[in-house]
Amino acid sequence: xxxxxxxxxxxxxxxxxxxxxxxxxxxxxxxxxxxxxxxxxxxxxxxxxxxxxxxxxxxxxxxxxxxxxxxxxxxxxxxxxxxxxxxxxxxxxxxxxxxxxxxxxxxxxxxxxxxxxxxxxxxxxxxxxxxxxxxxxxxxxxxxxxxxxxxxxxxxxxxxxxxxxxxxxxxxxxxxxxxxxxxxxxxxxxxxxxxxxxxxxxxxxxxxxxxxxxxxxxxxxxxxxxxxxxxxxxxxxxxxxxxxxxxxxxxxxxxxxxxxxxxxxxxxxxxxxxxxxxxxxxxxxxxxxxxxxxxxxxxxxxxxxxxxxxxxxxxxxxxxxxxxxxxxxxxxxxxxxxxxxxxxxxxxxxxxxxxxxxxxxxxxxxxxxxxxxxxxxxxxxxxxxxxxxxxxx
Amino acid sequence: xxxxxxxxxxxxxxxxxxxxxxxxxxxxxxxxxxxxxxxxxxxxxxxxxxxxxxxxxxxxxxxxxxxxxxxxxxxxxxxxxxxxxxxxxxxxxxxxxxxxxxxxxxxxxxxxxxxxxxxxxxxxxxxxxxxxxxxxxxxxxxxxxxxxxxxxxxxxxxxxxxxxxxxxxxxxxxxxxxxxxxxxxxxxxxxxxxxxxxxxxxxxxxxxxxxxxxxxxxxxxxxxxxxxxxxxxxx
Numbered sequence: 069x070x071x072x073x074x075x076x077x078x079x080x081x082x083x084x085x086x087x088x089x090x091x092x093x094x095x096x097x098x099x100x101x102x103x104x105x106x107x108x109x110x111x112x113x114x115x116x117x118x119x120x121x122x123x124x125x126x127x128x129x130x131x132x133x134x135x136x137x138x139x140x141x142x143x144x145x146x147x148x149x150x151x152x153x154x155x156x157x158x159x160x161x162x163x164x165x166x167x168x169x170x171x172x173x174x175x176x177x178x179x180x181x182x183x184x185x186x187x188x189x190x191x192x193x194x195x196x197x198x199x200x201x202x203x204x205x206x207x208x209x210x211x212x213x214x215x216x217x218x219x220x221x222x223x224x225x226x227x228x229x230x231x232x233x234x235x236x237x238x239x240x241x242x243x244x245x246x247x248x249x250x251x252x253x254x255x256x257x258x259x260x261x262x263x264x265x266x267x268x269x270x271x272x273x274x275x276x277x278x279x280x281x282x283x284x285x286x287x288x289x290x291x292x293x294x295x296x297x298x299x300x301x302x303x304x305x306x307x308x309x310x311x312x313x314x315x316x317x318x319x320x321x322x323x324x325x326x327x328x329x330x331x332x333x334x335x336x337x338x339x340x341x342x343x344x345x346x347x348x349x350x351x352x353x354x355x356x357x358x359x360x361x362x363x364x365x366x367x368x369x370x371x372x373x374x375x376x377x378x379x380x381x382x383x384x385x386x387x388x389x390x391x392x393x394x395x396x397x398x399x400x401x402x403x404x405x406x407x408x409x410x411x412x413x414x415x416x417x418x419x420x421x422x423x424x425x426x427x428x429x430x431x432x433x434x435x436x437x438x439x440x441x442x443x444x445x446x447x448x449x450x451x452x453x454x455x456x457x458x459x460x461x
Numbered sequence: 462x463x464x465x466x467x468x469x470x471x472x473x474x475x476x477x478x479x480x481x482x483x484x485x486x487x488x489x490x491x492x493x494x495x496x497x498x499x500x501x502x503x504x505x506x507x508x509x510x511x512x513x514x515x516x517x518x519x520x521x522x523x524x525x526x527x528x529x530x531x532x533x534x535x536x537x538x539x540x541x542x543x544x545x546x547x548x549x550x551x552x553x554x555x556x557x558x559x560x561x562x563x564x565x566x567x568x569x570x571x572x573x574x575x576x577x578x579x580x581x582x583x584x585x586x587x588x589x590x591x592x593x594x595x596x597x598x599x600x601x602x603x604x605x606x607x608x609x610x611x612x613x614x615x616x617x618x619x620x621x622x623x624x625x626x627x628x629x630x631x632x633x634x635x636x637x638x639x640x641x642x643x644x645x646x647x648x649x650x651x652x653x654x655x656x657x658x659x660x661x662x663x664x665x666x667x668x669x670x671x672x673x674x675x676x677x678x679x680x681x682x683x684x685x686x687x688x689x690x691x692x693x694x695x696x
Contacts, residue, residue, distance in 0.1 A: 140643075170650060171594060240660070288551055341613060
């Protein structure tokens with residue numbers, strides 16, 4: 069019998085192909101700009117260069133960022149967005165939290181199909197044009213918005229009739245057809261800033277084990293643009309989250325269903341939640357616990373935090389192996405830098421009990437919760453109307 | 462009950478009608494761009510698909526029906542299968558570079574545009590979501606967190622609902638003190654969004670699947686648009 073040598077995947081040295089299999093959107097955008105079709109918003113301030121899936125260079129702006137917020141983050145897990153802003157402030161960086169921003173409205177695209185490419189492109193470009201008018205560079209908080217805007221960019225590049233339609237709509241709104249040279253997800257910014265965050269780390273996390281869930285709409289939906297590096301899983305998986313946790317000293321543990329989605333499903337999380345719950349618990353949480361026994365799981369999208377966190381309550385009722393805290397990378401990074409678990413991370417909006425994790429990294433949960441409640445009391449008794457950044461430290 | 466692919470269920474619908482709808486799918490720019498190149502029948506899309514694990518659902522069946530130009534089967538799938546898709550795009554892993562997820566997005570839109578009964582049913586209970594996003598510019602608002610809406614999320618939803626106003630005011634970003642929207646959206650921005658809905662045919666799509674919702678949206682938008690000086694909101 070002939071025995072051929074078998075190279076195990078862990079021993080393979082991943083090499084990028086010389087010619088990326090995808091088109092370079094940078095070139096396509098500049099070509100369209102040269103023809104007077106669009107305006108390309110450049111990263112003008114300081115930036116950090118990273119590598120995308122097929123070896124192209126991507127610029128991640130450090131500051132002067134226009135924060136395209138996420139509905140689900142701001143609405144249901146507000147400490148997610150608050151932590152992103154807190155990191156910018158703690159690092160002394162200039163940013164803008166705009167009121168001239170709508171959701172990407174992809175709920176009406178991926179969930180109910182009550183929209184169409186022209187509407188979606190017009191919504192995206194209206195937001196991009198608003199950012200351009202301020203001189204700040206857009207940074208997208210939601211992975212679905214990030215993925216969807218990449219789809220929109222691709223459609224606009226290839227369809228002159230769509231460009232013409234969107235240009236006409238935008239003209240009626242008094243805006244230009246602007247596309248940024250990079251579409252940047254906030255977790256890419258956290259990744260790019262990981263060394264600066266680690267320099268300011270005050271909470272030791274070296275005894276913590278975490279699993280990572282990369283969001284589908286970040287690395288599957290238009291796979292171009294996602295960050296990869298040979299240092300993280302030999303560039304076989306996206307580097308975001310894992311790269312940040314590595315920098316913070318967290319032990320990142322692998323599990324076999326890492327590629328699976330979280331079970332969010334858009335329409336399912338709202339009107340067919342039995343599917344979302346079952347998938348999140350059986351294909352993600354239980355597998356993570358059985359295979360890696362982590363202290364928490366970390367992800368980087370609205371739907372993923374929601375589904376993985378909220379689904380565990382029903383899983384517990386069914387006797388499933390659950391009880392794994394779920395946080396966003398921005399929250400873990402802020403926590404490592406000393407952010408307050410309730411005033412900044414707003415962990416009381418999360419479902420699965422995270423006190424054991426917090427205590428394990430030395431945070432007194434009773435004391436910090438009492439501090440939060442004391443702040444809230446000032447709002448209740450009318451001595452303050454709102455808490456401000458100065459109030460939360 | 463499993464998916465009935467026997468061609469019997471919709472035999473009363475003419476083949477011409479099924480072909481008309483399939484032509485509408487094929488004429489979409491996204492279909493022509495990259496939705497379908499052929500099928501190796503390797504099953505990678507099914508292996509990666511979350512919905513395939515819990516429903517009688519297969520992105521491969523949909524891709525193959527389209528590749529074979531089987532308008533009859535496509536009609537069945539457009540009615541009884543596409544709404545199970547999770548829209549995660551795990552199926553984009555296809556080695557033939559198909560995007561079954563994109564194909565399904567198109568099929569859903571065709572179903573909505575043509576007011577198919579199954580699309581109306583799939584969107585039952587979804588009207589408030591569409592209303593929220595189209596009328597306010599944000600979705601998943603804080604005030605949606607009510608115990609009766611999310612009983613399977615446990616008692617903490619009740620805690621949030623009880624403390625909603627004060628917990629929102631405890632958020633340091635000033636844009637996030639809102640309860641009915643996820644963040645504060647300016648009036649001017651909202652008007653611009655309404656104009657986009659009108660100018661791109663989205664209002665017509667809503668009318669096709671939910672006339673009651675359409676009427677409510679028109680009422681909400683009309684006043685604001687008129688106040689802003691927009692009497693004509695079409696091209």
